Amino acid sequence: VAETPSAALGSSRDKPDAQYCEKILAAFAERNVRSFFYIGGNDSADTCRLVAELARARSYPLETFHVPKTIDNDLVGSDHTPGFPSAARFVACAFMGDNLDNRALPGVKINVVMGRHAGFLTAASVLARPHPGDGPHLIYVPERVFDLDSFVSEVRRVHGDLGRCLVAVSEGVHTRDGTPMVTVLAKSLAQDAHGNVQLSGTGALGDFLAEAVKKALGKKTRVRADTFGYLQRSFPDCVSAVDAAEAREVGRVAVACAAAGEPSGSIAIQRQPGPNYAPRYLRLPLSEVAAKTRVLAEEYLAGAHDVSEAFVRYLQPLVGELPVVARLYPGLKADPKNAIHRGDR
Numbered sequence: 001v002a003e004t005p006s007a008a009l010g011s012s013r014d015k016p017d018a019q020y021c022e023k024i025l026a027a028f029a030e031r032n033v034r035s036f037f038y039i040g041g042n043d044s045a046d047t048c049r050l051v052a053e054l055a056r057a058r059s060y061p062l063e064t065f066h067v068p069k070t071i072d073n074d075l076v077g078s079d080h081t082p083g084f085p086s087a088a089r090f091v092a093c094a095f096m097g098d099n100l101d102n103r104a105l106p107g108v109k110i111n112v113v114m115g116r117h118a119g120f121l122t123a124a125s126v127l128a129r130p131h132p133g134d135g136p137h138l139i140y141v142p143e144r145v146f147d148l149d150s151f152v153s154e155v156r157r158v159h160g161d162l163g164r165c166l167v168a169v170s171e172g173v174h175t176r177d178g179t180p181m182v183t184v185l186a187k188s189l190a191q192d193a194h195g196n197v198q199l200s201g202t203g204a205l206g207d208f209l210a211e212a213v214k215k216a217l218g219k220k221t222r223v224r225a226d227t228f229g230y231l232q233r234s235f236p237d238c239v240s241a242v243d244a245a246e247a248r249e250v251g252r253v254a255v256a257c258a259a260a261g262e263p264s265g266s267i268a269i270q271r272q273p274g275p276n277y278a279p280r281y282l283r284l285p286l287s288e289v290a291a292k293t294r295v296l297a298e299e300y301l302a303g304a305h306d307v308s309e310a311f312v313r314y315l316q317p318l319v320g321e322l323p324v325v326a327r328l329y330p331g332l333k334a335d336p337k338n339a340i341h342r343g344d345r
Contacts, residue, residue, distance in 0.1 A: 002248055005086060006234035007069075009039070016047050021054045028055075028062060035063055035258040037251075041070030041081070045266050046290040052264040065254040066266035066286060069247065071233055073120035076292045077284045079271040082250055083233075085243035085318035087114075088124035090235045091168075094228065095128030096325055099135045099166055103327075106164035107222025108155055108213050111136075112206045114232050116172040116180075118295045119143050121232065123307045124315060125168040130325055135166025138305045143296045146173035146181060151209070152216045154305060159217065171205060171227075181205055203227045242318050246279060253281040266290075277317035 001008050016024065028036065038048050048064040055062035071087035073080055091113055102109045113122040119141025126139065137158045140146055158165040174180045185204045206225030214223045250267045257265065265283035272278040300311035 003239075003244065005236055005239055007039070011040075015043070016050060018054075021050050024051055025054055025058060025060060025062070029060060034061055035065065037065050037067055037254050037258075039067040039069045039251075041068070041072060042075060042289060042291055042293060044069075045075070045286055048264065048266070049286040049290040052286060063258060063262070064264045064286070065258060065283075066289065067250050067254045068267055068269070069250075071121060072115060072118050074118040074294045075266070075268070076289055076294045077266070077270075078268040078294070079279070080269060080318055082243060082247035082269075084120060085240035085246075085320075086235075086238055087121055087232045088127075088315060089240050089243075089319045089322070090232050090238040091121055091124045091228070092127035092319060092322055093238055094231075095125040095136055095166070095168065096130075096323065098226075099128055100325060102135060102164050102166045105222070107224065108159055108165045108167070108210075108217070109135075110167045110169060110206055110209050110213070110223075110225040112169050112171050112203075112209075112225065112227040114228065115142060115170040117142055117293050119170045119172075120296060122168050122170040123296060123300065123311055124319070126307050126312060127315065127319060127322060130322075131327060133162065135164075136168040137162070137165050139168045139307055140173050140305055141170045141296060141301070141307075142172040142174060143301060144173075144304050145176045147176070148181075148209075148212060150304070152212055155213050156216060159221070167209075169205070169209065173205075181208075240318060240320050242277070242320065249279075249281065253283075257283050 014020070036048070036051060038044050045066040048066040052062070052064040068075055068078060068081045069083050070081050071083040073084035075081050095111065098109055098111060113125065115121045122141050123139060125136045128134065128136065138154055140151070155165050155167065171182065172180055175184070182205050185208050203225065206227050210223045210225035214221065217223065246269055250269065254267050257267070262283060264286055266286055266289040268282055268284050269279050270282065272280050300308055300314065302308040
């Protein structure tokens, strides 16, 4: 089980209200539970906070520990979160394969990647560039305003220069007024208990963008779109070794904190300084993590539709060595506006 991805204990998108938390606390009291470990992202950290506050209000001796797990990589106070490195590895490998397909049968290919507010996972597609000219040639994340006309113009430019274009788009890209593109398209889409529109359960955004490009480039241009969706979350053959070890370690650290009598908190992974990657683990107050979102730092972004070499340096030790791909024609043109590729390092 320790070497198997996904959530062996099961998962939930419920948002506990006061009555729900009362039932949780009653179940704990009946069984004399004094430590509660809850695995998940920022919403799960908020659940830990709610249960901890209720326990204090009821004078019940309970400490709650949030154990991090989210492929969005958006927990405040953490260098990265368990789940993200493996999902990032999947995204990089998927784009490497799609780049080969797009080079063999040129056209425009748009891939929509998970990431509602933070673009870490979409940005991970940058690792699919072992050679100059490799895609994704354009990377769109929620940290930058998305303009449809500009998007179509850039796709047209790259396609005109290279004869093809591979694009990575975050599901959470939004217009200048902050409206997510999918909201414009998807009034009928379902929402979960936290009020989040189910972005990855539909291909609406990819289909919409593909249609816009088709209209601009003409019927002769091959344009396709895919939505990676849930495939990113637990793909058995794309497990990062760093991720597998750290996912287990954050659980150990949480139990150690409880055994040592430490107060409620959220376990965080931070990066130790130095030339080689090494993690350290600590407990943060729940109030610093709960219901908050970390996004890509400005230093990780390059212009309106790319990421920087600093992001590549941040990500590579987490993902590990990627498959080697070769080409028969190494002299293929590269997009001059896309200077970051794995061969640069």
